[in-house]
Amino acid sequence: MRFVKGHGTENDFVILPDPDGGLDLTPELVAWLCDRRAGIGGDGVLRVVRSKAAGQDEAAEWFMDYRNADGSIAEMCGNGIRVFARYLVDAGLAEPGEWDVATRAGLRGISVGAAGDVRVDMGAPVLLGTGEAELAGRTFAGQGVSTGNPHLACPVDEPVAGLDLSRAPGFDAAMFPEGVNVEFFRFLGDRHVEMRVFERGSGETRSCGTGTVAVAVAASLASGDAVPAGEWTVDVPGGRVTVTLDGSTSYLSGPAVLVAEGDIRPGGRRSR
Numbered sequence: 282m283r284f285v286k287g288h289g290t291e292n293d294f295v296i297l298p299d300p301d302g303g304l305d306l307t308p309e310l311v312a313w314l315c316d317r318r319a320g321i322g323g324d325g326v327l328r329v330v331r332s333k334a335a336g337q338d339e340a341a342e343w344f345m346d347y348r349n350a351d352g353s354i355a356e357m358c359g360n361g362i363r364v365f366a367r368y369l370v371d372a373g374l375a376e377p378g379e380w381d382v383a384t385r386a387g388l389r390g391i392s393v394g395a396a397g398d399v400r401v402d403m404g405a406p407v408l409l410g411t412g413e414a415e416l417a418g419r420t421f422a423g424q425g426v427s428t429g430n431p432h433l434a435c436p437v438d439e440p441v442a443g444l445d446l447s448r449a450p451g452f453d454a455a456m457f458p459e460g461v462n463v464e465f466f467r468f469l470g471d472r473h474v475e476m477r478v479f480e481r482g483s484g485e486t487r488s489c490g491t492g493t494v495a496v497a498v499a500a501s502l503a504s505g506d507a508v509p510a511g512e513w514t515v516d517v518p519g520g521r522v523t524v525t526l527d528g529s530t531s532y533l534s535g536p537a538v539l540v541a542e543g544d545i546r547p548g549g550r551r552s553r
């Protein structure tokens with residue numbers, strides 16, 4: 282089985298080319314692939330499959346089958362879809378330009394050149410109301426936002442580097458019955474924030490694209506904007522992305538890098 286390894290602001294993925302949909306991608310296989318000691322290592326898996334073969338929206342030729350590191354399925358991945366697009370162009374499966382990718386959250390518009398950053402139209406964020414996260418005995422108020430998947434974006438006054446994200450934050454399961462990705466963000470300047478994230482199904486990661494959009498929305502509201510708006514610079518442990526909120530949709534721009542490729546030996550899986 283071939284694989285490619287890539288990342289977007291160090292949110293890293295194992296990419297599995299499976300154009301005709303023949304791969305039986307079990308949760309156990311995903312967890313092993315993402316294991317940083319026994320497998321290849323990654324925050325998630327991107328299976329690259331034709332929409333037709335996956336029973337998805339054929340308005341887009343390709344479907345991003347995204348899985349979290351624990352094997353669970355998520356609707357959308359903002360860094361993953363940019364890496365997915367970079368892979369398609371690199372592999373000669375798509376031309377540089379503008380086209381859609383199908384995801385479980387619907388079609389997403391890609392803008393990709395022959396090299397460099399990739400921009401994705403992330404769609405219109407949906408406000409989910411306010412909630413609370415518990416972290417290391419402290420309670421943080423946050424803004425719930427859906428960017429195709431659920432987020433709780435919590436403003437803090439201190440540098441985010443000092444927060445203890447070694448354990449999953451607590452949250453209101455009645456508000457987020459399917460779980461939630463929790464972000465903590467601090468203002469650094471005019472429409473400029475830093476954030477850290479604890480992702481549902483993957484733990485703390487060095488970036489989360491859908492989370493950066495949720496944070497931009499929450500930061501805009503916290504700034505007094507009646508409607509989330511503006512171009513936001515979001516610093517994450519793995520780099521920097523730009524989020525643009527234009528009232529009707531949102532855009533995420535940032536690096537998408539392929540770093541390795543090779544063959545997977547499923548026989549290398551350890552039996553417990």
Ligand SMILES: N[C@@H](CCC[C@H](N)C(=O)O)C(=O)O
Pocket residue numbers: 292325349354355356357358359360361430431462480481482483486488489490491492
């Ligand atoms: N890292 C991703 C988000 C991946 C899915 C998330 N963990 C979930 O379960 O919703 C991103 O870049 O958006």
